[in-house]
Amino acid sequence: MKDKKIAKEKTAKYKKPNNADAVKNKSGKGVKSKIIKFRIQRFDAAKDKKDDTPRYDTFELEVKEGTTLLDCLDMIKWKHDGSLTYRRNCKNSICGSCGMKVNKRTKLACETQVHKVTETFCSDEILIEPMGNMKPVKDLVVDMGNFWDALHAVKPWIIYDGSFPEKEFIMKKEEAKKLDAVASCIMCGVCYSDCNSLEVEKRFLGPAALARALRYADDSRDTRKKERLRALNKPSNHGIWDCTHCFACVQVCPMKVAPLEQILKIRKYAQQSGMIFNPGARHHKAFSDGVKHAGWINEVTLPMKSVGLNIVGFFQLAPVGMRMYFKGKMPDIWHKPIVGAEEIKKIYLELEKKEMSNKSDIKEPELFEHRNPNKE
Amino acid sequence: MANKIKNKEEKIEDAKSQSKHLKYAFFPGCVSRGACKELYASTTLICKHLGIELVELKRASCCGAGVINERTPILGDALNARNFAMAEELQLPVMTHCSTCQGVMSKSNKKLKENPEFLAQINEKIANEKIEPQESAYKSITSEKTNGTGNARHQGINHADDQLSDKSLQGHEGFRYKGTAVVKHLLWILAADYGLENLQKKVVKPLTGLKVAPFYGCYLLRPEETLGFESADNPTSLDKLIRALGAEPVDYEGKTKCCGFPITMMNRNASLKMAGKQTLDAKDNGADCMVTPCPLCHLNLDSMQPDTERIIEKRLGMPILHLPQLIGLALGFSPEELKMQTHIVSTESVLAKIVDKQ
Numbered sequence: 001m002k003d004k005k006i007a008k009e010k011t012a013k014y015k016k017p018n019n020a021d022a023v024k025n026k027s028g029k030g031v032k033s034k035i036i037k038f039r040i041q042r043f044d045a046a047k048d049k050k051d052d053t054p055r056y057d058t059f060e061l062e063v064k065e066g067t068t069l070l071d072c073l074d075m076i077k078w079k080h081d082g083s084l085t086y087r088r089n090c091k092n093s094i095c096g097s098c099g100m101k102v103n104k105r106t107k108l109a110c111e112t113q114v115h116k117v118t119e120t121f122c123s124d125e126i127l128i129e130p131m132g133n134m135k136p137v138k139d140l141v142v143d144m145g146n147f148w149d150a151l152h153a154v155k156p157w158i159i160y161d162g163s164f165p166e167k168e169f170i171m172k173k174e175e176a177k178k179l180d181a182v183a184s185c186i187m188c189g190v191c192y193s194d195c196n197s198l199e200v201e202k203r204f205l206g207p208a209a210l211a212r213a214l215r216y217a218d219d220s221r222d223t224r225k226k227e228r229l230r231a232l233n234k235p236s237n238h239g240i241w242d243c244t245h246c247f248a249c250v251q252v253c254p255m256k257v258a259p260l261e262q263i264l265k266i267r268k269y270a271q272q273s274g275m276i277f278n279p280g281a282r283h284h285k286a287f288s289d290g291v292k293h294a295g296w297i298n299e300v301t302l303p304m305k306s307v308g309l310n311i312v313g314f315f316q317l318a319p320v321g322m323r324m325y326f327k328g329k330m331p332d333i334w335h336k337p338i339v340g341a342e343e344i345k346k347i348y349l350e351l352e353k354k355e356m357s358n359k360s361d362i363k364e365p366e367l368f369e370h371r372n373p374n375k376e
Numbered sequence: 377m378a379n380k381i382k383n384k385e386e387k388i389e390d391a392k393s394q395s396k397h398l399k400y401a402f403f404p405g406c407v408s409r410g411a412c413k414e415l416y417a418s419t420t421l422i423c424k425h426l427g428i429e430l431v432e433l434k435r436a437s438c439c440g441a442g443v444i445n446e447r448t449p450i451l452g453d454a455l456n457a458r459n460f461a462m463a464e465e466l467q468l469p470v471m472t473h474c475s476t477c478q479g480v481m482s483k484s485n486k487k488l489k490e491n492p493e494f495l496a497q498i499n500e501k502i503a504n505e506k507i508e509p510q511e512s513a514y515k516s517i518t519s520e521k522t523n524g525t526g527n528a529r530h531q532g533i534n535h536a537d538d539q540l541s542d543k544s545l546q547g548h549e550g551f552r553y554k555g556t557a558v559v560k561h562l563l564w565i566l567a568a569d570y571g572l573e574n575l576q577k578k579v580v581k582p583l584t585g586l587k588v589a590p591f592y593g594c595y596l597l598r599p600e601e602t603l604g605f606e607s608a609d610n611p612t613s614l615d616k617l618i619r620a621l622g623a624e625p626v627d628y629e630g631k632t633k634c635c636g637f638p639i640t641m642m643n644r645n646a647s648l649k650m651a652g653k654q655t656l657d658a659k660d661n662g663a664d665c666m667v668t669p670c671p672l673c674h675l676n677l678d679s680m681q682p683d684t685e686r687i688i689e690k691r692l693g694m695p696i697l698h699l700p701q702l703i704g705l706a707l708g709f710s711p712e713e714l715k716m717q718t719h720i721v722s723t724e725s726v727l728a729k730i731v732d733k734q
Contacts, residue, residue: 104629105609121610196594196634200649241642244650245442246634247479247598251608258599264446271447283641287443291455295437299410306641316644316683324411324679327718331410340435347454350501355448362498364449365491367483368601 032065036114037125038072040084043136054129057081063114069128070098070109086140093254096188100140101129106193108254131193133206147189150205154213154232161223175220181370182215182262184255191249191259203238207249207259210240214262217269226273233270233278240266241280250368258368272358279313282306292348295338299331398569400471400560401463402430403481405671406438407474411679412671414715418700419473419562421714425707426570426578430471433462439480441672442638450498456484457495458502460557469558471565473700475670478561479595483602489555503550561596563669563699564605567613572620580708582622586729588702589626589663590614591654593673594634608632614669614699621706628661630654635668637676645687651676652688665695665726667702674698679720695723705730 042055059076070088077084087097091110098109103121118124134142191207198204205213210232217228232239240263249259271281286305290298303321307313324330338344354360408416423430436459438444445452459481463470472478488495566575597608606613611632615625636650655677658666668674678696685692696719704714705727716723 103609120607196650197639197646199633200636200653201643201646204646235642238643242639242646244634244636244647245638246594248594248634251598251600267446268449278642280642284443284447287441288447291438291440291444296406296409297438297441299406303641320679320683323682323720327720329411329413329679329718329720338434338437340437343435343458344437344455347458347501348451351451351454352448355450360450362450362494362501364453365487365494367487368599 032115033062034115034118034124035060036063036072036118038076039125039127040076040139041127041129041136042084042139043130044139045135045137057084065113065115067114068110069100069102069107069112069114069117069126072114073109073128084140085138094186096186096190096254099131099188099190099193101127101131101193103127104129106131106190106252108188108190111254131189133193133195133198134189142189144189146202147187147192147206147208150192150209151187151212153205153237154209154216155228156209156212156216158216158219158222159224160221169221171220178218179215180372181257181366181368182211184370184372185211185257186255188254190252190254191257194248194252196246196248197242197244201238201242204242205232205237205239207243207263210243210266211257211259211262213239214266217266225269229266229270229273229275232266233275233281235278235280240270241278254371256368256370258370261368272356279306279308282308288352290335292345292352293337293341294335295341295344298335300333300335396570396574397427397429398565399429399431399468400565401466401468402432403436403439403459403463403470403472403477403559404432405472405474405477406441407671407675412674412698414718415473415671415674415698415700418698418704418709418714421709422700422704422707423562425709426575428565428570431466431468433459433470436462439477439484441476442480445480445484452480453484453487453494454498454501456481457488457498457553458551460485460488460559461502461551461553463557464554469560471560471562473562473669474672475561475593475595475668476672478559479603481559485557485559486602488553492555495553495555499552503552561605561669563596563613563617566703567617568605572616575617575703576620579621579706581706581730583702583706583730584622586623586726587626587662587664588618588623588697589628589658589661589666590618590631591635591658591666591668591673591677591696592632593668593670594632596669597632614667617699618667618702621703623702623706626658626661626663628657628663630657635670635673635676637672640676640680647676648680648684648687651680652684652690652692655681655684655692655694656688656690659692659694663694664729665697665723667697667699669699671698681721693721693725695719695721695726697723697726 038059038061039056040059042057059080061072061075063072070091073086086100089095089097093108093111099106100109102112102117103126114126117126128140130136130140130142134144134146137143185208187208189208192198195206198206213228213232216222217225231237235241243260243263245260247260250261253259271284275281276285283306286302287297290302303317307317404416420430437455439456440452444455472481488498566572592611592614597603597611600608618625630653633654634650635654636647640647655666666677668677674696681692681694701714701716711717711723711727
């Protein structure tokens with residue numbers, strides 16, 4: 001291992017790949033085909049030092065339209081380089097094994113069509129890297145330990161303290177329906193890989209685990225909802241309040257679980273249950289109150305109300321306020337109400353209290369329809 | 377025969393130029409009237425210059441910024457439905473200049489449009505709420521000349537557009553949203569409605585040699601299902617706009633990532649690290665400045681930059697420009713008119729680079 005690692009570029013030209021399975025148009029006529037370069041990150045934790053700059057191997061394949069990335073990787077492994085390592089299994093986006101970064105965006109290789117990627121990025125070269133926020137083990141295989149630890153931390157099982165019924169638990173249809181979205185999660189780690197918060201906060205539980213936490217908090221058979229919410233709400237546990245609203249998880253989830261939406265539901269439940277003594281909930285209350293009274297946010301009092309009675313927080317805020325004041329960026333101290341602020345207050349009085357006590361007569365529709373593998 | 381064709385062509389040209397008169401219901405949002413007043417000033421300035429007519433929705437409330445919308449989602453949708461109803465009355469598409477407003481409003485609009493029953497219930501809550509206003513609910517920002525003095529925020533804003541406002545307010549029964557509003561960000565309007573080739577024609581001071589890092593952020597891109605203007609994987613509108621202004625867009629991984637602002641109160645350290653990561657990424661890729669279509673990104677990238685530098689223990693000194701400020705520079709406006717002196721991180725290095733090239 002004395003040799004300095006130099007990016008090894010290997011070119012393997014292969015005409016007419018024998019992957020007829022992957023071609024949708026069985027007659028093979030009129031199917032577009034082109035040469036595509038795959039630049040794949042190579043790494044071996046057993047041999048390579050961690051601080052090595054990543055190595056990349058390049059393979060060229062002639063790829064027909066409709067071919068998936070997994071088919072191409074198989075082709076490379078079987079025909080050109082047997083040492084290329086990646087996880088694969090069902091080829092049907094059910095097992096959740098083949099998550100990897102495709103041009104820096106995490107996707108399941110089995111449902112990613114190569115031609116579509118080249119169209120989106122306007123380039124016939126595709127960069128393949130292992131998933132992010134997890135340690136690479138070999139080539140495209142990562143150690144998902146952190147992911148499973150986070151999942152375990154939210155106690156993903158039903159805890160029931162009452163006396164058990166004689167036969168089975170009876171669950172209403174609408175109660176069961178609540179759990180559907182998260183139940184379709186295949187735990188592939190794609191959301192965990194692209195999570196913006198995790199890139200800077202390793203202790204954050206991440207989107208998949210938090211979505212799963214909602215599934216148990218929402219289960220009518222579980223008797224520890226409050227305890228669960230308390231744990232997720234605690235800032236030192238790095239649960240719901242570390243999510244930065246970047247929507248990356250909603251965008252990349254192959255099953256349309258919309259993890260962020262589930263995290264927001266937990267935040268709502270926590271505030272509804274009176275868990276309001278933390279910066280997140282204080283911020284939300286102060287924000288909402290500002291709009292209630294003047295129709296728009298009060299940026300002067302909002303930061304102060306969010307940190308609360310907290311001397312460290314005050315000393316963090318003070319310099320920001322000072323420098324904004326001296327640059328003339330400070331919002332007006334007098335928070336002038338907008339025209340029609342009274343109307344907004346009326347809407348608040350009508351809706352806010354009912355919603356906070358979970359007694360609203362309006363049912364919020366679901367925005368995202370999750371994928372149901374049983375129906376496909 | 378040739379004449380006929382020529383006439384036809386002229387007619388088409390006429391129709392084109394007529395349809396080019398763009399008019400929007402302007403939703404300024406909270407931050408551009410508070411901590412980022414320079415955004416309001418520069419947006420109204422460039423729109424006026426480009427002949428884009430704006431009628432400000434003065435009566436509109438905060439969109440909820442994702443905060444009201446997660447604490448009390450139905451209340452959030454009601455506030456947005458009320459704002460949409462105002463634009464509907466004016467029969468104008470809504471223009472935002474804040475990615476967060478855009479993201480939140482697009483999401484709310486989709487929910488209201490796709491669920492008629494929900495929309496009807498929300499309408500019950502916002503109807504009969506209209507209280508007779510003390511002053512006009514709408515103000516028009518037209519292309520008329522300005523008085524040149526006073527607060528730029530009030531420059532060229534015409535309160536006398538009573539025709540519009542009064543007609544819609546007389547005998548009003550309250551707001552009712554029919555579900556037809558369209559919400560567009562300034563960036564989208566310039567890229568699609570106005571056209572970048574038309575914008576390019578208006579450039580008098582090309583930003584040649586300036587390397588600009590586009591910071592798309594989150595809310596204009598994700599999720600594609602609710603926004604859908606361009607690919608969330610590989611957005612190009614801001615890159616193309618930068619090129620139209622004569623500058624060179626910088627490609628870097630952080631351009632579609634989060635600035636960290638939403639957790640600034642919950643996990644300050646992580647928030648600043650996130651801002652630092654993306655800024656450093658832009659810097660390492662040779663950017664002279666970053667440009668953002670979102671005032672909240674601006675707050676975390678610019679106003680918090682001294683704190684960020686302390687956290688990541690690296691000097692950044694990266695000027696952050698609002699989208700209309702960068703455009704304004706290329707259109708020949710002075711940095712003072714664009715209120716660039718109010719930034720926390722000095723923009724002198726950017727201005728020096730532009731001046732050098734002239």
